[in-house]
Structure formats: structure tokens, C-alpha cells
Amino acid sequence: MDIERARTAPAAAYREFTATVNGTDLLRPTRCAGWAGVDLLFHVLCDVQRALVALATPVDGPPDVDHVTYWSSVKPGPDGPDGPDGPDAHAWWVRRSASAFTRPSGVLRVWEDTAPAAVRAAYAADPAGFVATQGHVLAVPDFLATLATEAAVHHLDLRSERPPAREALELAGTTLDGLLGTPRPPRLDLPAYVLEATGRIPPSDPRFPLLT
Secondary structure (H helix, E strand, O other): OOHHHHHHHHHHHHHHHHHHHHOOOOOOEOOOOOOEHHHHHHHHHHHHHHHHHHHHOOEOOOOOOOOOHHHHHOOOOOOOOOOOOHHHHHHHHHHHHHHOOOOHHHHHHHHHHHHHHHHHHHHHOOOOOEEEEOOEEEEHHHHHHHHHHHHHHHHHHOOOOOOOOHHHHHHHHHHHHHHHOOOOOOOOOHHHHHHHHOOOOOOOOOOOOOOO
């Protein structure tokens, strides 16, 4: 993974995500079942906080996954990062945590403080270094690519007319191509490909979803 692409994509993704949530009714439902916009924002905030921790505490290599195989190894349920209670427990934890804020704007303020810090940490990180996250070790560029992919997918979850950053959406498409083993089907434009391949809308390909 090219380091400049890996740095640029999450920076652009977070910039567009911030602009979008600032113009969105954060109590409106999203594509994530049971989550309003504020819940989704809190979930992505946790991802950015995880990035700050990982980038501030580099580890020794070698990596055991890259920006594609990472998604094959991160599964919901007992074997995944959500723990023995599965993704439903995580979904409820997110909802309870987000509801602890008096207003959705409280989550937004924390996001606006934290996301730029994660971007600065990404540019300051050693491009030849490694980080640990969710039980795996990744090269820094690959780790940054996973952040951009997740941000692009969750941007689409907001159902906004404002699209995700092109850099992040293209990187998400590249990641999905790697999981699929072939380039995306030509009948699908990039946003539709990402939505179908991540299980957000009914799939037109029996191989989907590739990740959730």
C-alpha cells in the first residue's frame, strides 16, 4: 500500500464525514440496523480513538494481515472483536454510550476534536512501522487504509446526498476487489458496489457480502 495514498484517504474521508454529520439530523435512522446517526457517529469516533492509540504505540513486525486480509479475519460474533456476546452487544453498548451525551452535538464536538488529531498522527507515523489493533499487526500504510475503508462505508450508512471522499471510496473498492479476488462487476458503480459488497443493500452477486 502506497503511503501517500494511505495517508490521504483517511484524511479526506474524515473531512467529508465531518462536513456530512454537521449537516445531518443525527437522530435519523441509518443503514446500520437500530442505529441513528448519533450512534453511528459514536461508533466511528471509537474507531478514530482506536487509531490514535495504535499510532501512538508502534510495535515490532512482521504484520500478520494487510489492508485486505484484515477484513477476512475480523468477524462478528464470538471470534471477532465484539467478544463472546457478538455484534448485538456492541450495538447496544454504542447506543447506550451515545445516549449518555445530553445532545448529539456533544458527540459531534468530541469527533471534531479527535478526528483531526488522528489525521496528524497518521502523517507523523513511521511509514515503515507497524501497529497492533484488534488482535492483529499491520504495516502503518495498511492500517491507515483500513480506516479509510471503514469511514467510507459508514459515510454511506448515513444516507446523505453528500458522497464519501473519492479517495476513501476508491480505496474501499480496491479492498473489496481484493476480498472478491476480481475487479468489481462492471454493472455496478462504485457506491453500489460498496453498499452491496458490505451487505447494506440486497446483493446482486451470490458472493456478497464480503464484509459487514
